[in-house]
Amino acid sequence: MAEYSTYGSVAVLQVNNPPLNTFTRHVLQALVSGLERAQRDPAVRSIVIAGKGPTFPAGADLEELLGTAAAPLLSNLRMVDKHVDTCQKPIVCAIHGTALGGGFELALASHYRLAVPSATLSLPEVHLGMLPGAGGTQRLPRVVGVKSAIQLITSGQDIKAQQALTLGLVDKIVQGDLLKEAVSFARSVEGRPLEDRRISQRTVPDADKVDEVVEATRKTILRKARGAIAPLTCVQAIQASVLPFAAGMAREADLMTYLMTSWQAAAQQYVFFSEREVRQWSHPRDKHINFRTAKPTVIKSVGVVGAGTMGAGITISLLQAGLKVVLLEVNKKQLDKAIAVIQKTLRQKSASQKMSQLTTTMDYSQLSDVDMVIEAVFENLRLKKEVFRKLDVITKPQAVLASNTSGLDIDKIAAATKRPDKVVGTHFFSPANVMRLLENIYGKKTSAETVATVMQLATTIGKVGVLVGNCAGFVGNRMLGPYRSEALFLLEEGVDPQDVDRAIEEFGFPMGPFRMTDLAGNDIGWRRRIEARLTTEHGPPPDTPALYRRGDRYCPLPDMLCLQGRLGQKTGAGCMMLQEAKDDLTENIYIRFRTDGSVFDLRRLLAHTKTLEELILDLLFADDCALLAHTEAALMSHHAPSMCNRYDPGSRTALPDPVVLQMIQDYRQEHGFKKRTISSQEIVERCLYSLINEGFHVLDEGIASRALDIDVIYLFGYGWPRHTGGPMYYVERVIGLEKLLRSLETYSARYPNHSHLQPSPLLRDMVAKGGSLAALGTTDSKL
Numbered sequence: 001m002a003e004y005s006t007y008g009s010v011a012v013l014q015v016n017n018p019p020l021n022t023f024t025r026h027v028l029q030a031l032v033s034g035l036e037r038a039q040r041d042p043a044v045r046s047i048v049i050a051g052k053g054p055t056f057p058a059g060a061d062l063e064e065l066l067g068t069a070a071a072p073l074l075s076n077l078r079m080v081d082k083h084v085d086t087c088q089k090p091i092v093c094a095i096h097g098t099a100l101g102g103g104f105e106l107a108l109a110s111h112y113r114l115a116v117p118s119a120t121l122s123l124p125e126v127h128l129g130m131l132p133g134a135g136g137t138q139r140l141p142r143v144v145g146v147k148s149a150i151q152l153i154t155s156g157q158d159i160k161a162q163q164a165l166t167l168g169l170v171d172k173i174v175q176g177d178l179l180k181e182a183v184s185f186a187r188s189v190e191g192r193p194l195e196d197r198r199i200s201q202r203t204v205p206d207a208d209k210v211d212e213v214v215e216a217t218r219k220t221i222l223r224k225a226r227g228a229i230a231p232l233t234c235v236q237a238i239q240a241s242v243l244p245f246a247a248g249m250a251r252e253a254d255l256m257t258y259l260m261t262s263w264q265a266a267a268q269q270y271v272f273f274s275e276r277e278v279r280q281w282s283h284p285r286d287k288h289i290n291f292r293t294a295k296p297t298v299i300k301s302v303g304v305v306g307a308g309t310m311g312a313g314i315t316i317s318l319l320q321a322g323l324k325v326v327l328l329e330v331n332k333k334q335l336d337k338a339i340a341v342i343q344k345t346l347r348q349k350s351a352s353q354k355m356s357q358l359t360t361t362m363d364y365s366q367l368s369d370v371d372m373v374i375e376a377v378f379e380n381l382r383l384k385k386e387v388f389r390k391l392d393v394i395t396k397p398q399a400v401l402a403s404n405t406s407g408l409d410i411d412k413i414a415a416a417t418k419r420p421d422k423v424v425g426t427h428f429f430s431p432a433n434v435m436r437l438l439e440n441i442y443g444k445k446t447s448a449e450t451v452a453t454v455m456q457l458a459t460t461i462g463k464v465g466v467l468v469g470n471c472a473g474f475v476g477n478r479m480l481g482p483y484r485s486e487a488l489f490l491l492e493e494g495v496d497p498q499d500v501d502r503a504i505e506e507f508g509f510p511m512g513p514f515r516m517t518d519l520a521g522n523d524i525g526w527r528r529r530i531e532a533r534l535t536t537e538h539g540p541p542p543d544t545p546a547l548y549r550r551g552d553r554y555c556p557l558p559d560m561l562c563l564q565g566r567l568g569q570k571t572g573a574g575c576m577m578l579q580e581a582k583d584d585l586t587e588n589i590y591i592r593f594r595t596d597g598s599v600f601d602l603r604r605l606l607a608h609t610k611t612l613e614e615l616i617l618d619l620l621f622a623d624d625c626a627l628l629a630h631t632e633a634a635l636m637s638h639h640a641p642s643m644c645n646r647y648d649p650g651s652r653t654a655l656p657d658p659v660v661l662q663m664i665q666d667y668r669q670e671h672g673f674k675k676r677t678i679s680s681q682e683i684v685e686r687c688l689y690s691l692i693n694e695g696f697h698v699l700d701e702g703i704a705s706r707a708l709d710i711d712v713i714y715l716f717g718y719g720w721p722r723h724t725g726g727p728m729y730y731v732e733r734v735i736g737l738e739k740l741l742r743s744l745e746t747y748s749a750r751y752p753n754h755s756h757l758q759p760s761p762l763l764r765d766m767v768a769k770g771g772s773l774a775a776l777g778t779t780d781s782k783l
């Protein structure tokens with residue numbers, strides 16, 4: 001637990017609790033015993049505290065902190081820190097790996113800190129809905145000042161050793177053998193006065209500005225917190241650091257109790273474990289196939305087909321993980337553009353050496369030797385099948401073939417090959433090198449080995465991989481469907497788009513449904529609806545009622561907006577940016593017409609905006625697959641007006657567009673909708689409850705195996721607010737399943753033709769039998 005040894009006058013205490021040396025009550029008791037022994041021994045004149053194995057303590061043991069042992073654990077930690085702080089012999093912390101939370105707090109209570117260059121320090125408690133409750137909020141500001149302490153504690157960000165040295169958090173960076181250096185350093189400071197080494201005895205450098213600093217940062221913290229209570233509570237604790245140390249500690253302890261007993265802390269700790277639990281996957285249809293039984297194929301090289309935004313992002317992720325990549329793109333200009341983006345991103349990350357692992361090509365035969373291919377071409381089933389047919393012939397028989405699709409049928413794609421067992425879906429989220437989620441989709445014939453391979457790939461490239469079944473939209477986008485529909489129905493009834501967005505953003509989403517579709521591109525859903533024959537590129541299908549499709553209520557507003565060329569924010573601009581974007585546009589439009597054998601005069605085109613929209617449509621639905629890649633490029637640089645908002649040049653701030661508001665008003669009048677005032681609560685409930693209700697269907701059908709899989713998908717792919725634990729956790733632990741059922745019953749009685757508001761049979765069953773989502777398919781008792 002804490003190994004004791006002496007090197008002459010130096011006692012060394014090494015925390016030994018693999019794998020991360022986290023603090024349990026027993027570890028802390030062992031540390032206290034070690035400290036007492038060293039203090040008692042007259043031959044010992046200094047003490048070194050270090051971590052055995054790969055790291056310095058990574059903080060309190062969360063499993064213990066979640067249970068009934070939380071209070072004793074915390075009080076033990078505070079006691080250890082007090083022992084260390086007040087010790088009459090100098091204590092040196094030797095830091096390697098990650099000194100996190102309580103580990104970093106122990107280091108701050110010590111008199112000296114040495115670190116290896118690769119060490120990372122941080123106080124990440126805010127991500128767990130807590131604050132650094134063992135003196136972190138009191139000692140850190142005494143070193144770095146209130147302003148920096150607020151920044152570091154409310155973000156929970158990593159501090160690399162060099163930065164820690166600059167901030168005065170570390171006294172020395174050690175290049176060689178850390179323990180040896182720490183022992184000799186400890187020996188060198190023996191007998192020196194300790195008073196100025198005790199951080200607790202220092203004053204906060206910017207104490208006179210504390211109120212000013214808090215006032216200046218409060219608004220930003222509140223905005224970033226999106227409803228989480230921990231960040232502002234951390235600030236309150238930091239504010240108390242200007243008080244005498246003991247008073248500040250008492251304030252910290254009170255605020256810690258408040259947070260520790262909040263539902264938000266429980267939700268965020270659930271998120272922590274769920275993020276890791278998804279790695280322990282099992283096949284929803286056959287539990288014998290799981291992370292323990294299925295062996296992944298070793299992947300060393302990956303082909304990426306398509307160098308659009310997604311393909312480039314995926315390539316960056318793979319290169320950053322040290323994999324070899326062959327990037328294939330049939331369009332030379334697009335390929336060059338992607339190479340420039342990849343180069344720039346890797347350079348920003350100081351990882352330019354990774355470029356040597358990249359081969360770019362326009363020739364499919366270059367993929368003959370890769371272990372796996374990720375296809376990332378335009379979202380079009382015909383095109384994807386064509387690509388898979390080619391890949392099946394060219395790649396080695398054992399290569400895994402993955403499709404980056406956001407909702408197309410994996411079985412249909414697999415059927416284009418003679419190796420359906422090796423075909424799988426890998427749904428990356430945009431930007432693919434930034435977003436953590438990877439939704440992995442198995443088809444009917446996908447083998448256990450292939451599933452294990454893509455789940456392993458997620459871990460290798462630092463993503464959170466979640467295994468799901470095959471259905472339209474998989475888990476994430478399928479659940480988003482009812483949410484979007486309900487948002488549109490709210491427009492019909494009298495809410496303006498920005499009011500729907502505001503209510504959802506107040507709940508904690510970074511973006512409401514309309515800003516989100518504006519950003520992603522409204523044409524994506526439109527194309528999908530056209531493929532599903534719910535609409536056409538010219539308007540509703542003939543002989544179709546305007547507000548119904550196949551017996552279901554349908555809101556045609558987004559189709560109407562797309563028909564007017566309101567395709568989305570794309571590169572962040574509305575009509576006003578169109579003029580400034582001419583050059584890019586010229587290039588892409590030129591490509592398209594060269595393929596046609598003709599050259600088009602863009603200036604004439606811009607003079608007739610309608611013609612431009614027609615051209616975009618023409619490109620979108622072009623039969624020639626080769627054109628589709630150009631289409632994506634053309635659309636990316638086409639600064640079309642957004643669906644519901646306008647955007648000032650260079651800004652991402654959505655402004656309500658009077659044109660759209662008028663259009664919605666005319667629409668309400670035409671279809672006899674009577675405008676009524678709708679509360680934010682109703683907006684949030686109807687949108688989110690219909691999404692969650694779909695989650696119950698997804699579980700019922702075995703598309704997701706566990707509620708936590710859905711939560712992780714929403715947390716890491718869709719911006720669901722982390723402090724609520726995810727949609728399924730939130731509804732079970734905060735709202736209550738019974739209340740969800742009653743609300744859905746009320747809304748579905750009021751809107752009998754909104755099918756997604758009809759409570760799912762699984763929900764009804766659970767409420768009737770008192771079942772629990774947490775227990776459904778969960779493999780681990782931690783949660």
Ligand SMILES: C/C=C(\C)C(=O)SCCNC(=O)CCNC(=O)[C@H](O)C(C)(C)COP(=O)(O)OP(=O)(O)OC[C@H]1O[C@@H](n2cnc3c(N)ncnc32)[C@H](O)[C@@H]1OP(=O)(O)O
Binds near residue numbers: 131132
């Ligand atoms: C009051 C509160 C106080 C005083 C605190 O200290 S709160 C805790 C502060 N510390 C943290 O928040 C650290 C959390 N852990 C991490 O950030 C990471 O685990 C890591 C950076 C330390 C290591 O990352 P990585 O190498 O990727 O490993 P994993 O994240 O996969 O973790 C390996 C297994 O260890 C379990 N784990 C990690 N941290 C803790 C912890 N603090 N308590 C208990 N268990 C922890 C994690 O769940 C993994 O378990 P398995 O999934 O393998 O079963």
